[in-house]
Amino acid sequence: MGIGRLFDISVRAMSTYQRAIDVASQNISNAGNADYTRQKVVIATERTQAGIGTGVKVQDVLRIRNDLLDSQIRKYQSSYSDANKRSELLSQIESVIAEPSDSGLATYFDEFFNSWDQLTTNPNSTQLRTQIIEKASRLSERMDEIFDGIDSTQSLLMQEAASKTNELNSYLKEIYELNKKIYESEAAGIKASELKDDRDALIDKVSELANVTVQINEKGAATVNIGGILSADQNVYAEFEMKLVDGKMQLVAKDNPDARAVLNGGEIFAITDLYSNKIPQYKSDLEKIANTFAGKVNDLHVTGYTLSSSGSTTGIPFFGELDGSGNVINAFTNGKLNINSAILGDPSKIAASDAVNNDGNGNIANKIALLQDTKFSELSGQTILESYTSFLNNFGMEKTISDNKIESSGLVLQQLDTQKSSYSGVSIDEEMTNIIKYQKAYEAAAKLIQVVDEMLQTLMEVI
Amino acid sequence: MRITDNMLTDKYLYNQSRINERKIKIQTQITNNSKLDKLSDNLSDSLQAIKLNSQIVKKENYQKNIGNAKSFVNTTNYALENVAAQTQKIISQVTSLDNALSADNFASINESVKNYLQEIVQNLNEKQNDMYVFGGTNFTTKPWDIDASGKAVTNSADMGGEIKVQLSANIKDTINVTGTKIENTDLLDTVNDIIDALSTNTVPDQTLKDRLTSAFNEIIALQSSNGEKLNKLEDINSLLENQLVDAKESLSKVEGVDQAELVVDLEYQDYLLQLSYKLASSILPKSILDYL
Numbered sequence: 001m002g003i004g005r006l007f008d009i010s011v012r013a014m015s016t017y018q019r020a021i022d023v024a025s026q027n028i029s030n031a032g033n034a035d036y037t038r039q040k041v042v043i044a045t046e047r048t049q050a051g052i053g054t055g056v057k058v059q060d061v062l063r064i065r066n067d068l069l070d071s072q073i074r075k076y077q078s079s080y081s082d083a084n085k086r087s088e089l090l091s092q093i094e095s096v097i098a099e100p101s102d103s104g105l106a107t108y109f110d111e112f113f114n115s116w117d118q119l120t121t122n123p124n125s126t127q128l129r130t131q132i133i134e135k136a137s138r139l140s141e142r143m144d145e146i147f148d149g150i151d152s153t154q155s156l157l158m159q160e161a162a163s164k165t166n167e168l169n170s171y172l173k174e175i176y177e178l179n180k181k182i183y184e185s186e187a188a189g190i191k192a193s194e195l196k197d198d199r200d201a202l203i204d205k206v207s208e209l210a211n212v213t214v215q216i217n218e219k220g221a222a223t224v225n226i227g228g229i230l231s232a233d234q235n236v237y238a239e240f241e242m243k244l245v246d247g248k249m250q251l252v253a254k255d256n257p258d259a260r261a262v263l264n265g266g267e268i269f270a271i272t273d274l275y276s277n278k279i280p281q282y283k284s285d286l287e288k289i290a291n292t293f294a295g296k297v298n299d300l301h302v303t304g305y306t307l308s309s310s311g312s313t314t315g316i317p318f319f320g321e322l323d324g325s326g327n328v329i330n331a332f333t334n335g336k337l338n339i340n341s342a343i344l345g346d347p348s349k350i351a352a353s354d355a356v357n358n359d360g361n362g363n364i365a366n367k368i369a370l371l372q373d374t375k376f377s378e379l380s381g382q383t384i385l386e387s388y389t390s391f392l393n394n395f396g397m398e399k400t401i402s403d404n405k406i407e408s409s410g411l412v413l414q415q416l417d418t419q420k421s422s423y424s425g426v427s428i429d430e431e432m433t434n435i436i437k438y439q440k441a442y443e444a445a446a447k448l449i450q451v452v453d454e455m456l457q458t459l460m461e462v463i
Numbered sequence: 464m465r466i467t468d469n470m471l472t473d474k475y476l477y478n479q480s481r482i483n484e485r486k487i488k489i490q491t492q493i494t495n496n497s498k499l500d501k502l503s504d505n506l507s508d509s510l511q512a513i514k515l516n517s518q519i520v521k522k523e524n525y526q527k528n529i530g531n532a533k534s535f536v537n538t539t540n541y542a543l544e545n546v547a548a549q550t551q552k553i554i555s556q557v558t559s560l561d562n563a564l565s566a567d568n569f570a571s572i573n574e575s576v577k578n579y580l581q582e583i584v585q586n587l588n589e590k591q592n593d594m595y596v597f598g599g600t601n602f603t604t605k606p607w608d609i610d611a612s613g614k615a616v617t618n619s620a621d622m623g624g625e626i627k628v629q630l631s632a633n634i635k636d637t638i639n640v641t642g643t644k645i646e647n648t649d650l651l652d653t654v655n656d657i658i659d660a661l662s663t664n665t666v667p668d669q670t671l672k673d674r675l676t677s678a679f680n681e682i683i684a685l686q687s688s689n690g691e692k693l694n695k696l697e698d699i700n701s702l703l704e705n706q707l708v709d710a711k712e713s714l715s716k717v718e719g720v721d722q723a724e725l726v727v728d729l730e731y732q733d734y735l736l737q738l739s740y741k742l743a744s745s746i747l748p749k750s751i752l753d754y755l
Binding site: 031034095106107111125355358372399414427 | 464465466467468469470473474477499501502503506509510512513514516517520521524525527528531532535592593594598599600601602603621624626627628629632635638639718750751752755
């Protein structure tokens with residue numbers, strides 16, 4: 001066995017530890033990069049030759065990643081993003097509804113009915129009649145503001161859905177391109193750790209938008225499915241678009257509109273669900289309340305008589321107007337309660353009396369005031385306030401559930417992120433300790449060359 | 464478990480964010496003096512607050528109605544009191560006729576009676592907020608008038624309407640004394656008949672005198688019944704007042720805040736925040752590099 005072999009062992013050791021320091025320095029330089037996955041050098045013994053050791057080698061550079069953890073994080077991320085977006089959008093509606101407060105619809109309903117009640121004490125009072133018109137106008141304006149606010153949110157959802165779909169499409173295209181590079185690189189035996197980090201970060205972003213499932217193949221490429229539709233791998237990527245089908249938002253593949261993504265998480269799910277199901281339900285509930293309210297007030301008002309000063313006439317609706325056939329029309333349109341223009345211009349046209357030329361009779365005013373406590377079959381046997389609080393309850397439950405989900409999913413996500421950071425993150429202390437270890441080994445290998453050199457010198461001197 | 468640098472910073476930021484969220488919530492509650500800023504702060508309490516608010520506003524409205532009704536009943540009472548006083552004066556005049564000796568006395572007494580009747584009619588035409596208090600629900604026609612001969616005439620054929628006011632959720636009551644009831648006392652016709660008698664220098668007979676006394680008693684009875692109405696209104700008002708106190712107390716329990724408790728909590732959160740700053744400043748910058 002020749003002394004020269006010792007040089008080989010030393011050089012191999014120096015090369016190994018230099019590579020190890022390279023990896024450690026890569027880890028250290030990415031310590032602040034949240035998307036980075038730490039790499040680990042696997043140092044192994046070089047194969048022996050005839051039973052004699054030949055030194056050390058870098059067997060592999062591993063990318064320390066836990067696929068199960070990734071899958072869990074994406075699942076909770078989708079759930080968190082759904083709840084977060086839902087809560088954000090519902091907050092906009094919640095601030096328009098403004099309950100409980102003096103500007104809430106409940107207060108305006110109360111004030112409207114109470115103003116009729118007050119009229120019974122002085123049925124010919126212009127001041128109290130004007131008060132009824134004023135309270136009805138405020139109720140109408142408030143109702144209009146709420147419907148307007150809900151409509152604005154719904155239109156914004158349409159724009160946001162298109163923008164989020166574009167975002168999703170751009171991520172999928174990038175994932176496909178990275179997948180392709182990863183596949184080619186790994187097939188050529190070149191590690192593609194950094195490309196995988198970029199790709200995985202993009203998949204994480206996709207999980208914020210929609211529920212995603214991921215499968216990694218043997219060459220490191222990821223097959224990404226969104227809502228059951230193949231969305232990206234190393235060969236293809238899907239392009240999605242948002243379509244309105246029967247008034248409902250659907251995320252469909254551009255090249256195959258029949259392929260609809262079945263969403264259950266992510267911001268896009270929150271947007272589509274609110275647009276297609278929740279907001280229409282809220283509007284329908286409020287419309288039902290408004291229509292019943294206007295209808296019941298009108299039913300009584302048309303039977304009443306105006307003040308004698310305006311002819312003590314009857315058959316005048318409080319909301320809307322009469323068409324040619326004597327039917328009340330336009331009482332509630334586009335979220336607005338329309339006070340009869342005749343009444344708006346002349347408070348004496350409020351029909352508070354149930355007898356002709358009987359200005360002091362406030363029986364109709366009293367009956368209208370009592371509508372506040374009347375249960376209506378049109379509102380499932382509830383009063384107007386009860387029906388309105390049921391609506392608030394349904395809306396509030398959705399918001400509260402979203403808020404609670406943010407809390408719970410956020411906590412789980414935070415713990416999973418901690419686990420991921422613990423598993424895949426960089427510890428500067430650990431890396432620096434490794435560097436010292438590798439540096440010492442490198443120095444020792446260099447020293448070995450010096451020793452072997454001295455051995456050769458000794459031999460040379462013998463000759 | 465490996466502890467990485469990102470774990471330390473992420474955990475620190477997460478905890479700090481939670482403390483700040485809590486601080487914002489406390490500040491909002493202190494500023495609004497209410498636990499309920501929006502529906503989702505506490506759904507069931509918010510809905511309860513809406514219902515309680517509605518009840519409170521309604522009861523306050525009933526109290527307003529009672530206030531208006533009391534004012535109407537008071538005006539009615541004042542008018543009836545005056546009518547009774549004038550009637551009593553007529554009774555004494557008619558009684559004094561027993562000593563009447565000359566035609567001049569008849570004329571003078573007749574003039575006095577006519578004046579008292581004018582006063583009576585004026586009181587019966589009393590208005591409250593542009594409403595004839597004895598005109599029933601017909602506010603357009605003046606109920607009575609005095610004709611050229613100084614006698615009372617009925618103008619309105621429709622004085623029987625009752626003004627009904629909702630005084631509480633279950634109580635709806637009539638607040639007026641109708642003109643029909645006044646007519647039923649027979650006061651005006653009796654006084655008219657007395658004037659007729661006096662105009663012919665005739666002493667009103669006992670029947671006429673009895674009718675007058677009976678009419679006076681009827682007016683007193685109406686006044687008394689009206690006074691009872693006032694007491695009833697007061698009673699309902701007290702009942703509403705008690706209900707209001709209860710409802711407001713319930714509302715206060717639902718949405719009220721304990722300012723002292725919140726301020727202490729805010730101080731505590733602030734203390735936690737400062738502690739986290741100090742811990743972060745001593746832990747986060749440290750690494751093995753400081754010792755190499």
